[in-house]
Amino acid sequence: MESKKGHSKPGEFKPIDLLACAAAREVKDGEIVFAGTGLPMLAIMVAQHTQAPTAVCIYESGSIDGRPIDLPTSVADARCSYQAAVGDGLTDVFGQLQSGKVDLAYLGGAEVDLYGNVNCTFMGGPTGKRLTGSGGNSDIHSLAKRSVLIMPQFGQKRRFVERVSYITSPGWKIPHWPDKEWVPKQEVYGSAFNGGPAAVISDMGVYRFDAKGEMYLDTVHPGFTPEECRENCSFDLNNF
Amino acid sequence: MARPKIVSLTEAVGQIKDGDMLTFGGFTVWRRPMAAIYELIRQKKRNLHLVEVNGGTHDDMLVGAGCVGIWESSWCGHELYGKFGSNLARKIEKGEILYEDWAHIHILNRLTAGSKGLPFLPTYSAMGCDMLNPENDNLGKAGLRDGSNPHIGKLKYAMYQEPFTNSEIVLVPAANPDWCITHVQMVGAEGTVRVDGLKFSDQEVIKASKHNIIIAEQVVPEEYLRREPTRNMIGGYLVDYIVEQPWGAHPTGLYGVHEPDGEFISNFFKATRTQEGFDQWAEEWIFGVKDFQEYLSKLGITRLESLKANPALGYSSTMKRGSR
Secondary structure (H helix, E strand, C coil): CCCHHHCCCCCCCCHHHHHHHHHHCCCCCCCEEEECCCHHHHHHHHHHCCCCCCCEEEECCCEECCCCCCCCCCCCCHHHHCCCCEECEHHHHHHHHHCCCCCEEEECCCEEECCCCEECCEECHHHCEECCCCCCHHHHHHHCCEEEEEECCCCCHHHEECCCCCCCECCCEEEECCCCEEEEHHHHHHHHCCCEEEEEEECCEEEEECCCCCEEEEEECCCCCHHHHHHCCCCCCCCC | CCCCEECCHHHHHHCCCCCCEEEECCECCECCCHHHHHHHHHCCCCCEEEECCCCCHHHHHHHHCCCEEEEEECCCCCHHHCCCCHHHHHHHHCCCCEEEECCHHHHHHHHHHHHCCCCEEEECCCCCCHHHCHHHCHHHHCCCCCCCCCCCCCCCCEEEECCCCCCEEEEEECCCCCEEEEEEEEEECCCCEECCCCCECHHHHHHHCCEEEEEEEEEECHHHHHCCHHHCCECHHHCCEEEECCCCCCCCEECCCECCCHHHHHHHHHHCCCHHHHHHHHHHHHHCCCCHHHHHHHHCHHHHHCCECECCCCECCCCCCCCC
């Protein structure tokens, strides 16, 4: 590793640090957390080292309650499994997710909309620019009690849109197939409904969802104003 | 067959026919049978139908080489080493490949159903999402759901009002690939398979497939593995061919043995954004070497040594990692 000269002094931070810390604060102690690759891993580890020491982290590759001493590169990294309680596989962890055992899930995405629908498959719909596809993003947003989306926003207003161009993962309002009628998530999921998006955390602020399932600006990070958040969002953030 | 044959990589991969349905053990950039991927490309397989719980460097490479006719999975990328599978992306954007997108549980359930002899499995995952949008049934739109291909169901999926609690649920059809190729740490001479580290969805994909090729770091005496049967994953009667190929997962990672070669994967991602770029890359790393052994020689011992895992941790404690 590089020497410690790269470490920040107290009060010194980059927007990305703030994003990770704001995300970490969403975890309550004792919760069962499902985390995806990237910043979500950092966020859960920060939470476990601060206010949520007994939170359990599950990774979709199959590791349960690891105690990593190094930051993993992806969910299947051996670093995730270090001192884990269980290291099994996808059938185990996705089964637990579907049975409602996951309190909080952390994920990323390329595009998010007013209702918290997430796109990580195609920018611009199926004739547009191809991305990775769902992986576990869709499953986790579908089935966790609360999901938190971590996304960069500053200078990237095309990531915050009124309707995503492809729904990889469900938010609070989604189409019912095959009739295409847009209805609340609860109507589509019925007895399998566990919850939905709780927050979107960007490098500019924290967004939450009102009773209609629409996104509003909750708090603004230091260094930004509500107007700047509005300017970096493609839909009208009229709720603040 | 009662006992698997221990064969060369060339012979094992030579059994796979154009048009066969394939799946692989592993997870994204971990424990992928890369030596077999290079050999499939070298043998110029065509029109393969991939059905994978998740993709990664390996399937993006097969797609770039023109080996794949149909891609069905939940994901294709290189984790931190490349934002997405650029070869698959290019072919999808140009309409040069048939593809079907699934959520992770959908495709896991398809292979799990296949492994249990069931026609389908249900899940609540991804209801209301565009993978289930009838307009995105690409194989249906291509007229391939007419029953002529046993690997393509009459429907992509079905919504079902289940009779116990009256909830709507998604039924996804079983998948039974012709072949599964899996890289593991250890296999016995009679085919007993041991995987160290996470099992991912290996049991499901191996049991769903008609034929299995196991590529192992080491072939060991059966007696050694049978001392601790609870550590083993698969009995030898499910295995058709065994290939011993140390480092056969490079550039993907292998728990307890070596890290992914992030620099190699990242260079692959950057170099293969265009078809010309892919062709040049393949000329250097696949067609320009005689076999996997020559590929390893080209990589060199210094590079491979730097990837080796610390057995106490399961990963490398010395590898240079990113800094701010």
